Amino acid sequence: xxxxxxxxxxxxxxxxxxxxxxxxxxxxxxxxxxxxxxxxxxxxxxxxxxxxxxxxxxxxxxxxxxxxxxxxxxxxxxxxxxxxxxxxxxxxxxxxxxxxxxxxxxxxxxxxxxxxxxxxxxxxxxxxxxxxxxxxxxxxxxxxxxxxxxxxxxxxxxxxxxxxxxxxxxxxxxxxxxxxxxxxxxxxxxxxxxxxxxxxxxxxxxxxxxxxxxxxxxxxxxxxxxxxxxxxxxxxxxxxxxxxxxxxxxxxxxxxxxxxxxxxxxxxxxxxxxxxxxxxxxxxxxxxxxxxxxxxxxxxxxxxxxxxxxxxxxxxxxxxxxxxxxxxxxxxxxxxxxxxxxxxxxxxxxxxxxxxxxxxxxxxxxxxxxxxxxxxxxxxxxxxxxxxxxxxxxxxxxxxxxxxxxxxxxxxxxxxxxxxxxxxxxxxxxxxxxxxxxxxxxxxxxxxxxxxxxxxxxxxxxxxxxxxxxxxxxxxxxxxxxxxxxxxxxxxxxxxxxxxxxxxxxxxxxxxxxxxxxxxxxxxxxxxxxxxxxxxxxxxxxxxxxxxxxxxxxxxxxxxxxxxxxxxxxxxxxxxxxxxxxxxxxxxxxxxxxxxxxxxxxxxxxxxxxxxxxxxxxxxxxxxxxxxxxxxxxxxxxxxxxxxxxxxxxxxxxxxxxxxxxxxxxxxxxxxxxxxxxx
Numbered sequence: 081x082x083x084x085x086x087x088x089x090x091x092x093x094x095x096x097x098x099x100x101x102x103x104x105x106x107x108x109x110x111x112x113x114x115x116x117x118x119x120x121x122x123x124x125x126x127x128x129x130x131x132x133x134x135x136x137x138x139x140x141x142x143x144x145x146x147x148x149x150x151x152x153x154x155x156x157x158x159x160x161x162x163x164x165x166x167x168x169x170x171x172x173x174x175x176x177x178x179x180x181x182x183x184x185x186x187x188x189x190x191x192x193x194x195x196x197x198x199x200x201x202x203x204x205x206x207x208x209x210x211x212x213x214x215x216x217x218x219x220x221x222x223x224x225x226x227x228x229x230x231x232x233x234x235x236x237x238x239x240x241x242x243x244x245x246x247x248x249x250x251x252x253x254x255x256x257x258x259x260x261x262x263x264x265x266x267x268x269x270x271x272x273x274x275x276x277x278x279x280x281x282x283x284x285x286x287x288x289x290x291x292x293x294x295x296x297x298x299x300x301x302x303x304x305x306x307x308x309x310x311x312x313x314x315x316x317x318x319x320x321x322x323x324x325x326x327x328x329x330x331x332x333x334x335x336x337x338x339x340x341x342x343x344x345x346x347x348x349x350x351x352x353x354x355x356x357x358x359x360x361x362x363x364x365x366x367x368x369x370x371x372x373x374x375x376x377x378x379x380x381x382x383x384x385x386x387x388x389x390x391x392x393x394x395x396x397x398x399x400x401x402x403x404x405x406x407x408x409x410x411x412x413x414x415x416x417x418x419x420x421x422x423x424x425x426x427x428x429x430x431x432x433x434x435x436x437x438x439x440x441x442x443x444x445x446x447x448x449x450x451x452x453x454x455x456x457x458x459x460x461x462x463x464x465x466x467x468x469x470x471x472x473x474x475x476x477x478x479x480x481x482x483x484x485x486x487x488x489x490x491x492x493x494x495x496x497x498x499x500x501x502x503x504x505x506x507x508x509x510x511x512x513x514x515x516x517x518x519x520x521x522x523x524x525x526x527x528x529x530x531x532x533x534x535x536x537x538x539x540x541x542x543x544x545x546x547x548x549x550x551x552x553x554x555x556x557x558x559x560x561x562x563x564x565x566x567x568x569x570x571x572x573x574x575x576x577x578x579x580x581x582x583x584x585x586x587x588x589x590x591x592x593x594x595x596x597x598x599x600x601x602x603x604x605x606x607x608x609x610x611x612x613x614x615x616x617x618x619x620x621x622x623x624x625x626x627x628x629x630x631x632x633x634x635x636x637x638x639x640x641x642x643x644x645x646x647x648x649x650x651x652x653x654x655x656x657x658x659x660x661x662x663x664x665x666x667x668x669x670x671x672x673x674x675x676x677x678x679x680x681x682x683x684x685x686x687x688x689x690x691x692x693x694x695x696x697x698x699x700x701x702x703x704x705x706x707x708x709x710x711x712x713x714x715x716x717x718x719x720x721x722x723x724x725x726x727x728x729x730x731x732x733x734x735x736x737x738x739x740x741x742x743x744x745x746x747x748x749x750x751x752x753x754x755x756x757x758x759x
Contacts, residue, residue, distance in 0.1 A: 130243075130250050136226060136259055137165060144377040147360050149384045150418075150564070155356045158364070159377075160265075163274025166285050168258040174290040175273060176257060177331040178297035182322045184218040185329050188253060192219040192244035219244040221300075222260045266296060267303025267310075280308055282348030291342045294319040294326075308347055316342045355393045358422030358432045359384050363562035370566060370575045377569045382562050383416035391671035392419035396642075399664040400424055404652045406644045406664065407433035409545045410672060413637040414579060415558045418672070431647070438524055438538035439645060442657065443496045443606075444621025444630040445535030447547060447594070448517040450493055453504045454593045455586055456512070460490045466499050471530045476502045493597040494605035496620070498534055505533040519585050520547035521557070535621060544632060545641030551598070552617070552634040554682075555591035557583040596683040598633070607631065609662035612670050614678045620657030627651055631661035636673040640665055 147156040180187050186194050194217050216224070223243035247256060266276035276296050277285040288296070298318035299306050308315035319342035326332040363382060371378070392408045400406035410419040422432030431437070450458075466484040469476065476498040478484075483499065484491075492500035505513060513533065514526040522544070526537045542560060549558040559580060566575040598617035601607045606620040610633055618633020628645040629652070642661040646652055 130246055133251060133255060133259075137262075143373075143375055145364070145380060146378070147364070147380045147382060149356075149382060149386045149389075150416075151386065152381070153386060155382075155384065155386070156360050158360075159269065160271045161269045161275045161279070162262075162271050163276075163278055164284065165262055166258075166272075166274055168254045170286050171258070171261055171273070172286065172288050172293060175261070175285070175288050175293040175296070178290075178293045178322050178326060179261065179300075180218070180257075181326045181329045181331055182297050183221070183300060185325070187218050187257075190217060192217060192246075192248035193241050216240070217244060218260050219247050219256055221264065222256060223247060225263055225265070226259075264300055265303055266299045267307045278348075280347055281345070289345075291319070291340045291345050294322040294340065295342055295345060298322045308345075312347075355421050355423075355426055356384065356386075356389060357426045357430070358434065359389070359417065359420040359562065361422075361430065361432060362420065362435050363417075366563060367566065370563065373568070373574055378574065379567045379569075380563060381565045381567070383412070383418060383564060384420075384562070385418040385672075388419040388668070388672045389421075391668050392421045395664040395668040396421050396644075397424055398667065399660045400644055401652050401655055401660055404644055404646050404655065405429075405433055406642070406661075407437070407541050408640065408642050408664065408668060409434045409542050409560075410638055410640040410668070411545055411549045411558060411560055413549070413553060413558075413639075415546075415549065415560050416564075417560055417562045418638065419640075419668070420562075433643065433647075434541045436540070437643075437647075438540055439628045439643065439649075440537070440623040441535040441539050441544055441630055442621035442623040442628060443535055444544060444619050444632050444657065445517070445537070445539070446493070446496065446501055446533065447551070447598075447619060447632070448513050448520065448522075449501050449504050449533045450489070450597055451520075451551075451586060451590060451594055452508045452513045452516045453489070454590045455516070456508045458489055458504070460488065460593050460596050462489045463487070464489065464492060464500050464503060466492065466497050469499050469502055471502060471506055474502075474530050476531070476534065490597060490600055494600050496601075496606055501533040502530060505530060517547070520550050522547065535623070541641050541643045544630075545639060548618075548632045548634060548641065549639035550585055551591050551594050552637075552639050553591075554588045555584055555586040557585050558639075592682050595681050599681055599683070602633065606658040607633065607662055609658055610665045610669075612666050612673070614673070615681050616669070617681060618662075618665070620662060622656045622658075625651040626653070626655040629655040629657045629659070629661045631657050631665045633665055633669075635669055636676040636679045638669065638672050638676075640669060640672070642668075 144159040144161070145157070146154050147158065149155050184194070186196065220240050220243075223240050227243055228240055251259075262272040262274070264273075265271050266273070266279075268276075268279055270276040270279045272285075273288070273296060274285040276299070277283060277288055277292070280295070281288075281292055295308055295315055295318075298315065298321065301318070304310065306315045306318045323332065323337045323340055323342075327334055327337050359382070364380065367380065388410055392410060396406035396408055405423050406421070407423065408419060408421040409417065412418055420432075420434050422434045422436075423429050453462075454460075463486055465486050466478070468483060478495075478497050478499060480495075484497065487497070487500070489500075491497075510528040510530060510532050514528050517526050517537075522539055524537065524539050524543070526532065529536070546558055546560055550556060561577060563575070564577045565573055567573055595617050598619055599615060601620070602610050602616045602618050607616075607618045610616055610618050610631055612635065614635060616633055616635040618631060621630030621632070622628065627649050628643065630644075631642045633640060642665050644652070644655060644661050644664070
């Protein structure tokens with residue numbers, strides 16, 4: 081059988097084999113195709129989830145908060161501010177061209193993502209070692225503003241790109257620009273070109289000039305850095321960059337750009353930041369504990385009395401020593417904060433010295449020393465001996481430079497005799513005095529060294545004011561508060577203040593005895609400058625080398641605390657509690673209680689025994705302000721006591737004592753301290 085001839089392989093074309101590059105290319109094509117399908121699917125899903133255009137126009141970013149005084153007057157508006165919605169056809173061409181030129185010059189040609197811009201950002205990244213240009217298009221910025229956060233993560237960036245492409249698929253270029261220009265943030269709380277135009281130039285965005293448009297367009301990159309009200313030079317420089325970019329993109333000729341002078345633009349006057357911001361800075365953070373609404377606009381109704389606030393501001397500015405700062409807090413009888421001044425000028429310093437600063441109170445702390453004494457059984461007529469005393473090496477002295485012999489408690493408090501305070505501390509115990517301070521609301525640490533009776537532990541003005549207010553309230557705790565209610569835009573009440581159950585800190589007779597001492601100090605002692613023509617009870621305080629001056633007092637239901645000093649705690653010439661702080665107190669209180677009925681205290685004014693004889697009064701010298709005592713209670717350098725003969729000391733009258741069982745029964749504590757008060 082003949083065999084079929086086998087075809088010769090010679091001359092036939094060999095089968096081509098793909099190299100590694102070809103295989104990679106094919107794999108790349110497949111991956112790219114799958115990726116495009118995946119992206120298209122993701123964009124399609126995002127497209128389906130996008131709200132309607134009408135819905136996007138109604139969705140502001142952030143919460144608008146209006147803060148109202150106790151009479152309903154809006155004192156501060158915070159959060160985002162939106163102007164009138166400007167349709168695309170009404171937006172000036174210069175504004176549109178400026179924004180597109182500086183933020184996204186290829187806006188009209190891309191699909192929401194600009195590959196050229198992304199490539200440039202990566203190029204800069206490799207050249208400089210960090211991302212400087214984000215490569216985000218206007219559409220991406222809009223997607224981020226509407227739906228995302230500013231987290232710098234790859235996941236957020238990917239979602240931003242997908243949403244941008246979905247927006248481009250669903251809306252026209254003009255619609256996207258309209259949304260963007262009405263929603264982008266321009267700084268100062270202003271969202272959208274109309275809010276920015278009104279804030280910075282005082283007119284609607286429909287009237288924007290080319291120079292004004294260049295300034296606004298330049299803000300988007302860094303609103304706080306280029307704000308014309310914060311840094312006019314930076315804003316003008318940035319506007320020049322915008323104009324140059326407009327020339328580069330062809331929307332302006334060099335000649336047209338040369339005629340524009342951003343420096344000549346007239347800015348709207350900046351709204352003054354007054355002292356009410358000290359109050360709102362203290363009150364508004366409390367909203368987190370009061371309501372859960374964080375998006376819808378709200379009205380916050382507060383306790384602030386604008387007349388008292390202005391009077392407090394004026395009183396501090398008019399009386400504070402040169403180079404020093406001052407603070408004031410005024411509480412109504414229920415704890416409502418009627419005035420709060422945290423410094424002489426909020427614009428130059430937002431630091432709230434009424435609520436944040438901790439300073440030594442000096443003799444103003446003796447409130448707790450004498451409260452502890454009265455609760456333990458002392459009376460205002462208890463006799464004690466003002467004499468040299470040595471407590472473990474500590475030898476307190478009086479500013480008069482002498483010892484007065486036998487005096488009653490009223491005289492000792494009126495003239496703020498340090499030796500008597502030291503003796504009380506040794507008798508009742510400094511731990512009991514510290515417990516009394518904490519019981520009355522002192523939230524800062526209180527040391528128990530012997531010298532603590534002279535006010536060497538730092539405290540806050542608002543805490544000390546609260547303590548004096550509790551004495552005015554006859555021993556019932558006073559809790560400062562600033563927000564009375566919070567309502568929604570439609571008037572729905574989201575929060576309503578409710579008074580707490582009364583908590584008795586000391587028995588009424590103890591508070592009455594303390595009021596007796598306090599009003600005597602104003603009528604005859606260190607606080608004479610605080611007199612206002614009606615009953616006033618109060619106490620001065622001065623720390624070593626005149627670093628701090630205090631006056632704390634109350635009248636006709638208003639308790640006011642005043643502090644003055646330097647932020648760096650340096651000495652202030654002639655600063656004593658009985659001078660500038662007491663004068664500021666009086667200036668404020670004359671206005672604060674002017675429309676209130678005169679209220680007499682439960683105790684009559686009884687002058688100290690030495691006040692009855694003018695010759696013997698001179699023996700005491702000036703009332704003790706503590707300015708000759710350092711933070712440890714020792715005489716300051718250069719102190720020279722006056723060498724006068726002192727009367728023979730007499731034995732102090734025996735003091736009554738109360739055991740813990742009696743105190744627990746009297747205060748209704750049953751052995752358990754009031755809530756929040758350590759024993």
